[in-house]
Amino acid sequence: MIPQREIFWHISYKGLFYLLAFMSISVFFYGLVRHISVWRAGLRKQKIIFLWGAVKRVFLEGILAGRILRGDLNAGIMHLFIFWGFFLLFLGTLVLAFDHWIFHFLFGTCYLLFSLCLEIAGLILAVGLIWAFVRRYVKKVKRLENKKEDLLLLLWLAIIVVTGFLLEGMRISAQSPSWGIFSFLGFFLRDLFPKHVALDMYPFFWWLHALLSLSFVAAIPFTKMFHVIASPISIYIKDQPAFIIPAEQKQAGQFSYKELIQIDACTKCGRCVEMCPSTSVGEPFAPRDVISALRNQIYFRKDINLPSKLIWYCTTCGACLEVCPVYVPPFEIIRELRSKQIEDGTEVPALMIQTLERLYKYNNPWVSTKKKRADWAKGLDIVDITKQDEKELLCYFVGCTTSYDIRAQEIAKSFSKILKYCDVKFGIFGKKEPCCGDIARRVGEDGLFEEQADLCLDLFQEYGIKEVVVSSPHCLYTMKNEYPCLREEIQNISFFHYSQILEKLIKEKNLVFKKLNMRVTYHDPCYLGRHNKIFDAPRNVIKAIPGVKLVEMEHFRENSLCCGGGGGRMWQEELDIEVRMSERRIMEACDTGAEVLITCCPLCLIMLEDARKSKELENTIKVMDLNEFVLMALKT
Template sequence: MAIHLAAAVLVTGYAIFLFAHVVYSRYLFIRLGRPGTDEIKTSWKKRLKHTAAQMFGHGTLLQDWRSGVMHLVIFYGFIVLQLGAIDLIVQGINTDWHLPLGGVYPAFTLSQEIVVLLVLAAVLYAAFRRYAEKLPRLKKGWGPAIVLLFIGGLMLSILFTLAAKRVWLGEAPSGYPFVSSFIASQFETFGETANGVMFYSGWWAHLLILLAFLVYVPQSKHAHILFAPVNLFIRSVSPHGRLEPVNLEDDDAETFGVSKIEQFTRNQLTDLYACVECGRCTSSCPASGTGKMLSPMHLIIHMRDHLTNKGAAITSRTPWMPAFAFSGNVANRVAAEASAMDGDKTNDTEFTLELLGETVTDQELWACTTCRNCEDQCPVANEHVSFIVDMRRYLVLTEGSLPAEAGRALMNIERQGNPWGLSRQDRARWKDGLGGGDPAPSIQDGKPFEYLFYIGSMGAYDKRCQKITRAFIRIMNRAGISFAVLDNEETNSGDTARRLGNEFLYQELARTNIGIFNKYKVRKIVTIDPHAYNTFKNEYPDFGLGPDVEVYHHSELIASWLKEGRIRPTMKLAERVTYHDSCYLGRYNGIYDAPRDILSAVPGIDLAEMERTGRNSMCCGAGGGRMWMEESEGTRVNVSRTEQALAVKPTIIGTACPYCLTMMSDGTKTLEADDRVRTMDIAEIVEAALE
């Protein structure tokens, strides 16, 4: 027994040492990043609440309820079984001992065996989902199978060890531990001695599997068990998708943006090890779903491996323990790269594949529409878009490298304040289509106003989107709203420039616009453009927009005016409408109900929801500056989204964004459905229903 105990202590100590080495190594790799700017001390309660809700409530995971329930069973199963593990392991040292639970102990053993069966069922279902049902988003191969075998082996070792112990020690059958009692009845033919050997064999199997699992976890995708709670807690509590400003006045900065893995923040690097590799991000990504190079999951995985390799060489720490068990994998690359350095620490940052161009390709970065569906689906709160925009910033600000069409759009915005390069002096030409009874007062007239109506480049220059502008003006006039417009003094919001990586141009436009708002003492802004709405509301405060300035999207105001009775749509529109959610209105700002409330208030409209709607709505393909770039890979995103809309047989595809309207209109033309299906903004639909 002394040898048995000594061996158990030594093996356990060695496993804990390996585990600690791996976890500390990855901690050091994360510390290579720069400190973040998010202040945790002032928001720890909010963070703790969010972390607890995601960890124990599985809110995001349950968006796919089948895999969510499966994970819940395994998660809570492991928590419940920890007491049973203590009970079993100590009994391997002292068979007369059990947890001091008194008369409750029999019920405890029953609960343990029920949980074991539930976890086994969950493991079998997980294997079915991955290898039989073959969900495309789930990785196959031995990696995921090893974890399932670990968990299944742990559960089976519990039952068989307890069964052998029951026969060996001559314990009477019991209705509480009913599974092990049944197995024990089958083991009786082997005799007490054989069952004693089986007990210790099972006990060692359980201990070794448990320790192997402990060592394997931080070196696999299951590192999320350790890093996901941390990642959930330290994630940004800023508005969704708000980008961190770049300090362009830093005289010590040699480059702007990110070209090396250590230039990301530590919060971002934690994302890499928190990744579950569940594939939810990639399965929801409009770029990936239409045949583009980008896969958000593989983007994270490749950067994680890059961080591990580079971190190992810089810190001279082996990231894989024990090394022999990981032969043939990335450990070999780490060793080769580290030896290539010949101990020269002056070249630490040059030892390996480049982050940009090799680990992550330009093709991947420019495919992103910044729709945030990947982030909204991620159960561990990874923020993929910030990685992509940070690397775009380097390409644009430091290397001057970007797609030609995007470069032209940025140059036009810089020169003329709009992506087409049309004259600044023609920005107010949209007024030509207004009737005499629909005034659009100029702010320069100096008359009092409540709302500044920011038109945006699409609403000002695009012939089709000008109809949205005029429709909303007629609604405001009908509702008796006091407003003004900037006419030719208006310029671009800068959202396109920022998402394309030109932070310099964005900050210049932001400060120009804020100066104009302050000049005219603007206190309320309304816009038909969700992209301008998002950047005004969530990002302009970083550059001096006062907290007393309220920003509205036109859908919010129309919905409130309908409730207040300021406008009353009485004309019946016998139309079947399906509504497409704008990413920057929905996932970025949580506005899902207002547009639907508006459509429901219009007499005669039959509202039909698409398969992907609300939080899981698919992007139209225009975000992230993609509006100004051609698609050369796979299916066009807007065509794929239009197909989803047409599947519910609408007569109108409704939108609340001029970019979305343009993309969906182009989609209906491409699919030759524009003769039977119209695309209309909610403002146009409401205006059509007003007498």
């Protein structure tokens, strides 16, 4: 006898099965269309373009699960097992349908191989499911939120797998085929069922298995299982060109198609919760909760009851995106939520209102005057670009915090001194320098962002600026990534952070340093590192100074911890709780035994300096800006 399997063996009412299958697929597609129609209503500027790199990314990071393995091997392998088990069984069913309806080839060796493959797939899925149970309910992994849905879906799949294997056992017991061993699990189970029992029970279990499987497919668009569709798409659209829709042309809080897909792709895995600096100091905010609440609201019309204050905790540090397997950027989505609150106006925190009003009137979030903006430069003999004719100057865009905060002014002073020491021709905009718009953008005040950005862009164009160096990584991010979305003409302007200029100067000018016998550590500002991917420039500068030993903290580079000052938090002390993010960071720096903590951002400098004082570490560690450190080491 040729090994093969008779479809619908011992089953009557085949028609009913096809009817149910049709219904299940219809429900699935109905759900799918609902999701897609939400995506299509999202904001969009240009057509989605085809990118090979993105296809590769979907394959490597999605289907081969490269990204999910990073950081948490345990969870990654578990997911790999469930995914591949499920995926192979799904493919198997398609192959079976092909064999039955179109071209019969599953017999003999072919069938035996097929049978063996599916057996292994079932086993992999079973192992993955048990693993998932253990992680959720035995090990109780902290970052997982255990809702009813999570248990239900696991049980659902588990029953499908178990009934599948039991059916095999019954069939093998009833038919006793000589090739039964190829379905080895079923083969071992056959002894549970004497032949007549097997024949009696088979149809009952068959229908149970069929019903559960079909309904599972139908349920995909209505549960978190929809990530099997949305997540690969979310990974694909990551590389689509960024765009900003002018505030006039949209409603506040209206999401782009990208954000809608990203919200839909969230699997609630909680990696972001683990990494979020706000969550980890005990603030009531968690990125996953916001995304998952939004998903429920947008796709399933369930009301969300998130306290309106929650969204103001996010520092937009980007640690969540760094670990998200499917590239959901909660801070971007939160930005949109903030813009809705900004438009409504009634729930904006009081200090933020003050900050924005100051920004509107005085082009800076700090002081109620434009006149004092260049006060730091007094006596330093620095060229004011707006008052001279020389072109081809390096434009030093000082930024609000560096201009006004007494501690941060040291950045501007020391950087200017270094530039002068190296004979670099540079100038500043003086009193005319506006805010880059970062704060407005991060807190969702899109109209104000556009106004400030326009002021900057006009200045750049009016004075024919080609190269801009900034103090703040926040300015850098806004100018480099967001300005081109506003005005295409500025694409020929290059933007640098001072750490890049310092690195270049050290290389080109052969700067001579004194030997400093010091142990130092370096804090990666979120917007320099994670957001702008500049990790090495500041480190190379530090390492170029002889005698300096650079030691890393527990969290560094992509995993760096936020100082707590980004995303508008610098101006929202009312949200601070007992433990502050900056304090956690300074303690980590102390643990390295370093004498100096070097950083590269005015906000980080202020936050860490404050934390150093509040933790009474004045005699333990110093906080310095990279420029101050370099200037200290320069032979003069």
